Amino acid sequence: MRFGMELKKLRRTGYFPAFPAGAAAASAFPILNMAVRTEVYTGLPGNPLDILLDASWQMMAMLNILLIVCCTCMMYHTEYAENGIQKMEVLPVRQISLFLRKFLITTAMAALVIMIEFAALAFCILMWFPDAGIDLKEFLCHWSFEVILLLPTIMVSLIIASACRNMWISLGIGVILVFTFSVLPKDYLFLDLCPYCSPYQLLTAAEENGHAALFLGVCIGETALAGMAEHIYLKIRRYFS
Amino acid sequence: MNFLSLTGIELQKIRRSKILLILLAPVVIMWLPAIINSEKIQDVQGIPITPEHNFFIQGFMGMVWFMIPATLIICTVLLIQIEQTNHGMKKMLTLPINRRMLCLAKFAVLLLLPAVQMVMSTAAYYGSAFLSSKLQGYDYILPPGYIFPCIGKFYLAALPAAAVFWMIALLIQTPVFAVGTGLALCVPSVLIINTDYWFLHPMSYPFYMLMTEYGKAAKGLYTTDIDWFPWLPVAVMITVVSLAVSCVKMSRYEE
Amino acid sequence: MNIIETKNLTKAYGDFTAVSSLNLHIRKGSVYGFLGPNGAGKSTTMKMFLGLTRPTDGAFHINKKRFPQNRVEILKEIGSFIEAPAFYGNLTGAENLELIRKILGLQEDSVDDALELTGLQEFKNRLAKRYSLGMKQRLGLAGALIGRPPILFLDEPTNGLDPVGIHEIRTLIKSLPKKYECTVLVSSHLLPEIELMADDIGILNHGHLLFEGSLDDLKFHAHDMGMPDDNLEETFLAMIDADNQKRRDRR
Numbered sequence: 025m026r027f028g029m030e031l032k033k034l035r036r037t038g039y040f041p042a043f044p045a046g047a048a049a050a051s052a053f054p055i056l057n058m059a060v061r062t063e064v065y066t067g068l069p070g071n072p073l074d075i076l077l078d079a080s081w082q083m084m085a086m087l088n089i090l091l092i093v094c095c096t097c098m099m100y101h102t103e104y105a106e107n108g109i110q111k112m113e114v115l116p117v118r119q120i121s122l123f124l125r126k127f128l129i130t131t132a133m134a135a136l137v138i139m140i141e142f143a144a145l146a147f148c149i150l151m152w153f154p155d156a157g158i159d160l161k162e163f164l165c166h167w168s169f170e171v172i173l174l175l176p177t178i179m180v181s182l183i184i185a186s187a188c189r190n191m192w193i194s195l196g197i198g199v200i201l202v203f204t205f206s207v208l209p210k211d212y213l214f215l216d217l218c219p220y221c222s223p224y225q226l227l228t229a230a231e232e233n234g235h236a237a238l239f240l241g242v243c244i245g246e247t248a249l250a251g252m253a254e255h256i257y258l259k260i261r262r263y264f265s
Numbered sequence: 266m267n268f269l270s271l272t273g274i275e276l277q278k279i280r281r282s283k284i285l286l287i288l289l290a291p292v293v294i295m296w297l298p299a300i301i302n303s304e305k306i307q308d309v310q311g312i313p314i315t316p317e318h319n320f321f322i323q324g325f326m327g328m329v330w331f332m333i334p335a336t337l338i339i340c341t342v343l344l345i346q347i348e349q350t351n352h353g354m355k356k357m358l359t360l361p362i363n364r365r366m367l368c369l370a371k372f373a374v375l376l377l378l379p380a381v382q383m384v385m386s387t388a389a390y391y392g393s394a395f396l397s398s399k400l401q402g403y404d405y406i407l408p409p410g411y412i413f414p415c416i417g418k419f420y421l422a423a424l425p426a427a428a429v430f431w432m433i434a435l436l437i438q439t440p441v442f443a444v445g446t447g448l449a450l451c452v453p454s455v456l457i458i459n460t461d462y463w464f465l466h467p468m469s470y471p472f473y474m475l476m477t478e479y480g481k482a483a484k485g486l487y488t489t490d491i492d493w494f495p496w497l498p499v500a501v502m503i504t505v506v507s508l509a510v511s512c513v514k515m516s517r518y519e520e
Numbered sequence: 521m522n523i524i525e526t527k528n529l530t531k532a533y534g535d536f537t538a539v540s541s542l543n544l545h546i547r548k549g550s551v552y553g554f555l556g557p558n559g560a561g562k563s564t565t566m567k568m569f570l571g572l573t574r575p576t577d578g579a580f581h582i583n584k585k586r587f588p589q590n591r592v593e594i595l596k597e598i599g600s601f602i603e604a605p606a607f608y609g610n611l612t613g614a615e616n617l618e619l620i621r622k623i624l625g626l627q628e629d630s631v632d633d634a635l636e637l638t639g640l641q642e643f644k645n646r647l648a649k650r651y652s653l654g655m656k657q658r659l660g661l662a663g664a665l666i667g668r669p670p671i672l673f674l675d676e677p678t679n680g681l682d683p684v685g686i687h688e689i690r691t692l693i694k695s696l697p698k699k700y701e702c703t704v705l706v707s708s709h710l711l712p713e714i715e716l717m718a719d720d721i722g723i724l725n726h727g728h729l730l731f732e733g734s735l736d737d738l739k740f741h742a743h744d745m746g747m748p749d750d751n752l753e754e755t756f757l758a759m760i761d762a763d764n765q766k767r768r769d770r771r
Contacts, residue, residue, distance in 0.1 A: 038439050049449050053456075060460065086452050094445040101441065192343055195444060196287050199335050204294050207327045266623055274619055281610040281647070351648070352606035356663060359570045359602070360623045361595040519573045 030125040037102050039095055040133070046091035047137040051144030053087075054080040058148050065152070072153035073162060074228045076145050084141055085223045086206060088174065092134060093181050093198035099126050100185035100194065119258040123186060124251070130178050135171045142167050169227040173239060176219035176246040183254050217242045219250075266362060271370040278347055279374065287339060288382040291332045295386070296393040299324045303397035303405070314483035317405045320394060321412070322479050328386060329419050329471035330454055333379060337427050338447035340378045341434040344371055345443075358518065368515035372431050372508065376424065383420050387412065415478055422474045425467035425500045428507035435514045464496040467503050523548040523671065523703050524569070529578035531564050531727075538564040540727040541578065546705060546720070549697045553718030554707040557760055561727040562707040563603050566673045569705075570600055582671065596624070599669035601677055605660030609649030613640050613659050616648055617666055626667040634666035637692060639685070653680040661689065672696065674706040678713060686713065693717050715752040723756060725763045 034040065054076050058065060068075050103109035112122060146158050181198055188194035205220040213235070215221055222243055230236040299306075299320065306320045314322075348354035357367065390412065394405040430447050437443040454469040458476065463469050477491055524546040531539040539561040546552045556562050567573040569580065571587050571594075579586070585594050607616045617631040624630075635641045638658040643651065648659060657680045664672060674693070678686045694717045696702035708714050714721070721738055723731045731741060739749045747762070748754035 038442055042442065042445065046445070046449070053453070057456070083452055083456065087449060090445065090448045090452070094441050094448075098439075098441040191441070192287075192339070192346065193283075195441070196290070196339055199339065199448070200290055200294060203291065203327070203331050203335060206331075207295075208298065266625070270622065274622055277615065277619060278608055278611070280615070347608060347610070351609045352604055353608045354606075355572065355602065356606035356620070358572055359595060359598070359600045360620065361592040362623060363592065 027125055027128075030122065030129060033102060033108075034099065034129070037098060039098055039102075042091065042095055042098075043133040043137050044140065046087060047140035050084040050087040050091075050137070051141050053083050054145055054148050058152050062152060071228070072149045072156045073145060073159075073166065074226075076148055077166070077226050077228070080145075081226055082224060085170075086202065088134065088137060088141075089177055089202050089220060089223055090199075091137065092130065092174070092178055093195065093202060095133070096126075096130060096178070096181040096185045097191050097195045097198065099130070099182070100188075101191040104189045104191070120255045123182065123254055123258065127179060127182055127251070130182065131171070131175065134174050134178060135167075138167055138170050138174070166227050169230075169236070169240070170223065173222045173225055173243050176243050176250065177223055179247045179250040179254075180219040183250060183257075186254065187257070217246075219246060266366075268366055268370060268373075271362065271366055272373045275367075275370045275374045276377070278353070279344070282343065282347060284340065284343060284378065285381070287343070288336060288378060289385055291328075291336060292382060292385045292389045295328055295332060296324060296389040300393045300396050300400070303393075303401050306397075306405075307401065307403065312483050314479075316403060317394075317407055318482035320397065320405045321390065321407055321415075322475065322482060324390060324393070325386075325415075325419065325475060326472075329423075329475045331451060333382070333419070333423050333471055334426055334430070334451040334454075334468050335448060336382055337375070337379055337423065337430050338434075338444055338451070341375055341427075341430045341447070342440045342443050344375060345434050346440055354518070364516040364518070365512040368435075368512045369508070372428070372511070375427055375431055379423060379427070380420060383416050387416055415474075418474045418478075419471045422470035425470060425504045425507070428504040428511070429467050432507040432511045432514075435511050464492075464499045467500065470496075470500065521548050522546060524580065524582050524705070526565075526580040527578055529565070529568065529580055530576045531561070531568060531573065532576045537727050539568070539575075542724075542727070542729055543732075544580075544722060544729065545732065546703060548703055549701050550719040551693060551697060551704045551706060551717050553714035553721045554705055554724065555711070555714060555721060555756060556707070556724035559726075560724040562724055563675050564727075565724070566600070566602055566675055566705065566707070569673060570595070570598065570602065572602070597669055598671045598673060599664035599666065600673040601660045601664040602673065602675045605656040605663075607648045607656065607659055607663070610647065612645050612647055613651070613655075613662070614644040616659060617662055620663050620666055624667050630667050633668075634662040637665055638662040639688065654682060654685060657681055658685070665692075668696075668700045668702065670700075670702055672702055672704045672706075674704065676708055677706060678708065678710060686710070690717050711751075711753040711756055721752075723759055725760050726767065728763070730759050730763055 057080055058076070065075055065079060103112070113119070142163055146163065149156055149158060184197050185194045188197070201220050205215075205218060206224075208215050208221070216225060217239065222239065225239055227236060230239050303320065306323060307316045348357065358364070391406065394407070398405045429450075433446055434443045437446060451468045454466065454472050457463050457466045458469045458472050463473060522545045524544065526542050526544045529539060529542040529544070530537065542561075542565060544565075554562050554565070564573065568575050569582060571591055582594050583597060587594065608619075611619070614631055614635065617634055621628070621630050632641070635644050638661050640655065640658050640662060643655055648656065651659060657677075661674070661677055664674060677693070678689050681689065690713055693704055693706060696704055706714070706718070715735065718735065720734055721731065722729060731738060733741070735752070738752070738755060742749040742755045742758070745762070747758035
């Protein structure tokens with residue numbers, strides 16, 4: 025019932041349409057890219073999925089991260105705008121439960137977005153690499169890898185949004201973080217493991233470097249740690265308000 | 266009430282809105298890595314460009330690709346949110362002001378903000394170039410006669426994008442969606458700039474200007490001549506149409 | 521002479537009609553009390569007068585001027601406070617009023633005058649977002665009263681004010697026509713307050729004008745209809761009840 029309550033709170037905010045819209049925008053990249061530069065990519069050797077991801081994933085990942093930042097800000101803006109969160113604080117509801125439900129909803133929507141994007145990639149393969157088949161297991165592995173790598177970004181974005189009453193501060197911080205991590209040099213592994221940076225990683229490259237398990241483990245660990253930090257923050261917040 | 270007075274009033278409204286911090290933060294974030302990576306700038310990787318030009322171009326690349334458009338978007342929506350938060354817009358609409366002039370006055374304030382950011386960027390460039398020079402024992406500082414016109418060109422090239430973002434912010438009532446749409450439009454600039462129809466994407470213009478400067482600094486790498494046609498007429502048209510739509514939207518604003 | 525007149529003024533939002541064929545007549549230099557239950561259409565009517573929302577049908581004139589042709593001239597003459605205080609939270613009370621003063625081209629002392637009238641002098645340098653509910657209300661009123669405009673639209677001006685504040689604002693509103701030849705259109709739910717300050721009354725229900733006239737005319741009208749005429753509250757409730765019953769019967 026409480027999960028449904030969180031879903032109901034997002035009605036008419038545009039939260040749910042935003043994800044398919046973002047997915048459509050990100051999915052347009054590989055399709056347009058292939059349509060405009062067909063010979064460039066069909067002439068390359070290797071797995072078509074890897075070729076497409078190498079060509080398009082950086083843009084798609086950035087759009088995904090921006091979508092997460094905007095939607096997490098919107099989730100908490102809904103709470104803070106007319107002081108709805110104050111009502112939540114005086115009801116017998118644990119604040120961390122509210123936060124975790126928001127996290128789960130955002131993760132589910134992000135997983136849907138990435139699924140739509142991979143569907144677009146599958147379309148590109150069928151369209152421009154007709155000889156190569158669709159390996160569902162391969163797609164599933166890539167999809168789940170990207171979803172797990174997006175978890176720390178979702179968690180940190182939600183934490184920032186929950187900490188800032190003013191949406192512009194959380195949005196500004198989010199955009200600055202997105203941009204900063206995108207321009208940092210790619211030579212350092214520890215940077216690649218950070219939230220806002222990890223979603224750019226590809227499974228194939230990670231496997232080649234023997235870092236796939238490391239990425240998965242670190243991302244899950246970061247998500248858990250950030251979640252615990254939020255739990256502590258929520259407990260001590262009332263002392264400072 | 267004339268346009269300048271109204272613009273002055275609009276400027277007063279952004280007092281204590283911490284907008285200068287929002288402008289300053291990306292500038293600092295942009296130039297700190299430049300100092301940290303100043304040693305790598307020396308390695309021009311076979312490109313016929315001097316390290317000081319490389320420092321300038323690399324430093325401004327992130328700025329013109331993403332930071333300037335992102336700042337414009339955030340400032341645009343912030344200006345609108347200031348009006349909506351405590352019904353300030355309602356008060357403005359009940360005062361004897363021409364709504365179209367109000368729209369243009371707000372746009373003038375919007376144009377002023379990236380200009381301030383450009384000034385900050387110039388100062389940050391010289392500061393980081395100076396520090397990097399001290400660290401690396403190489404003079405990275407380019408003369409103001411080169412820097413100022415370049416930065417002026419980047420700023421002017423961003424004006425059509427500012428008009429488009431302003432229009433989006435007025436048309437899309439939900440601020441987060443306005444921001445999201447604007448940011449989504451910025452991201453593909455790097456790809457679109459390589460196509461023949463780049464001039465239809467105003468967010469690419471500052472990047473285009475940067476690449477022509479890159480071409481001048483690294484001879485033979487990129488085209489150095491600016492293709493004024495069809496770019497200039499299209500840019501003017503985009504700016505005029507966006508502002509016209511904005512003015513119509515503002516004049517039809519209803520509570 | 522009627523300074524504001526409406527002719528079949530109507531505002532519909534899709535299927536819902538907020539104001540229906542309204543014919544108001546507001547005399548110059550009077551206090552017109554605009555009454556009605558929540559959702560009757562009072563604020564919508566005032567918004568139409570200010571150009572905040574476009575009428576679906578009908579017309580009105582304010583001091584012989586019409587929207588949208590004479591919008592700026594009309595707004596130069598009107599001070600308004602609609603629904604909720606409208607201000608910029610990041611500016612102080614004085615700064616908020618200063619903005620309005622510059623737009624209206626008023627003298628510099630108008631800001632202090634408006635602050636004095638609404639009892640905000642002491643808090644003029646505090647940020648508006650840090651004002652209490654009552655102070656925000658007073659700031660909104662100050663924004664309407666600044667420059668002592670000839671026409672005032674006040675939508676529930678005493679909301680959130682303490683009893684002293686209510687008394688002050690009521691006394692102020694009552695004095696405006698005599699002192700400054702001001703015409704005041706005031707809506708309120710505090711019927712005793714309206715009874716004390718209004719010269720004429722208009723009663724709105726579901727967008728329809730049930731009655732318009734002076735308080736004495738209302739008493740006679742109520743008496744003729746067999747409704748209580750002892751005090752405004754009972755008369756008002758009886759009229760609204762009767763109208764609602766008529767609607768139910770029609771359905």
